[in-house]
Amino acid sequence: MKRKAISFYSKFHCIGSKCPSNCCQNWVIRIDDETHKHMMREAFPKNLKYRIFTVNEAGGFHHIRTIAGKCPYLRAGLCSFQWNHRMDLMPQICQVYPRRVVSYGSEAEISLELSCIHAAELFLETEGRLTYEEVEDDTIIMWEQGNQDPSFLTFLQESRERMLDYLWEDSHGSLVERQEALYDYVLSIHRFIVRDQIENAAQVKCKPRDKGAGETFFYPISFLNQILLQDVSFAESSKKNPTLHHLIDLYIKHAGKLYEDEAEEVFKIWYQEMITAYPKLEDTYLKYFSYVLQQIYTESYEDYHVLRKMLEALWFVDVWKLLDTVSYQVEGKAQNKTKELDPGNQSDSLVDEELSDSYSTNWADTSEEAKRLAAVERGFRHRLRLHDIFLERARQEILS
Numbered sequence: 001m002k003r004k005a006i007s008f009y010s011k012f013h014c015i016g017s018k019c020p021s022n023c024c025q026n027w028v029i030r031i032d033d034e035t036h037k038h039m040m041r042e043a044f045p046k047n048l049k050y051r052i053f054t055v056n057e058a059g060g061f062h063h064i065r066t067i068a069g070k071c072p073y074l075r076a077g078l079c080s081f082q083w084n085h086r087m088d089l090m091p092q093i094c095q096v097y098p099r100r101v102v103s104y105g106s107e108a109e110i111s112l113e114l115s116c117i118h119a120a121e122l123f124l125e126t127e128g129r130l131t132y133e134e135v136e137d138d139t140i141i142m143w144e145q146g147n148q149d150p151s152f153l154t155f156l157q158e159s160r161e162r163m164l165d166y167l168w169e170d171s172h173g174s175l176v177e178r179q180e181a182l183y184d185y186v187l188s189i190h191r192f193i194v195r196d197q198i199e200n201a202a203q204v205k206c207k208p209r210d211k212g213a214g215e216t217f218f219y220p221i222s223f224l225n226q227i228l229l230q231d232v233s234f235a236e237s238s239k240k241n242p243t244l245h246h247l248i249d250l251y252i253k254h255a256g257k258l259y260e261d262e263a264e265e266v267f268k269i270w271y272q273e274m275i276t277a278y279p280k281l282e283d284t285y286l287k288y289f290s291y292v293l294q295q296i297y298t299e300s301y302e303d304y305h306v307l308r309k310m311l312e313a314l315w316f317v318d319v320w321k322l323l324d325t326v327s328y329q330v331e332g333k334a335q336n337k338t339k340e341l342d343p344g345n346q347s348d349s350l351v352d353e354e355l356s357d358s359y360s361t362n363w364a365d366t367s368e369e370a371k372r373l374a375a376v377e378r379g380f381r382h383r384l385r386l387h388d389i390f391l392e393r394a395r396q397e398i399l400s
């Protein structure tokens, strides 16, 4: 099978015990049937400990019973199976993560999940447009997109390249203007696809809106607000995703007070302030949008639902931007001020008194940005139940 990997893939190695946010916690860690049989047969015959640590759910799959959210096999930041050189006894998802291998018939694409903080750092450090390059690799394929329509796959790959070419052209305006153009493009091709008119879809071009509305976010703030306040379990995130919990907490305290009709304007100002202080961030969000499209757009090979993938990609970027914007207002801006002014003089900033006024790291450091990105990826990309809720909301409020 031909395999292609995203450009920074080869740089990744798990940093294990040095990782500030080890992934062996706060997930449901599934044990695939094959590994489970293998474990039972070879590693743990009649082993009570193993039986205590695994659970067979009503849905029929086994997963590891975590203790205080952590995998009980975690030892000094590394998996016990790794310590014992028995990687083959690790559940497949643990062997593979954060590598993401998706196969489409005779070829597969490999990228990295940015919910891994080290992968997120590498992503942020890699400049410019990322590409898939042919590689020799034997990572287990965890996702198979089945369809017997190779011409549709070719169409999707060409359509994705067309979008990325448009996205990365500097003369095409702000990030949101480019996103609007791509959304309109995908909406047009979606209409042809549902009528089984792929030839017509292939003729559609990306083009700017006649009159962009000059938005800062693709989705209205009120729409993003509903998802953050109503659909994400704030209580649950405190243990499972402390960084996301902290970001949503900042959002509730500082943006939750805004009225709907003033929120758009306020966020426009806040976002502009952040971009003025850190101009490269807009490029980072563009790179992220591009990366998400590279990862998920061709997954519509199976269900032909290109519009869903576009809506999701736009949503992930907006959520990250929104939470970054609030975080900058409360933490980044305060940090800049403490550098410039008397630390006591913060009267016009949104400084949260509970927050520490001495910061050991810079708000915009790659490691800090990676923390926020990984938290958003973990909290939104990996919460499939949330995707359905989001899509239903988008259907009612964006598409209607």
Ligand code: SF4
Binding pocket: 013, 014, 015, 016, 019, 020, 021, 022, 023, 024, 097, 098, 115, 116, 117, 118, 119
């Ligand atoms: S989050 Fe990434 S770097 Fe950290 S332990 Fe997991 S795979 Fe390794």
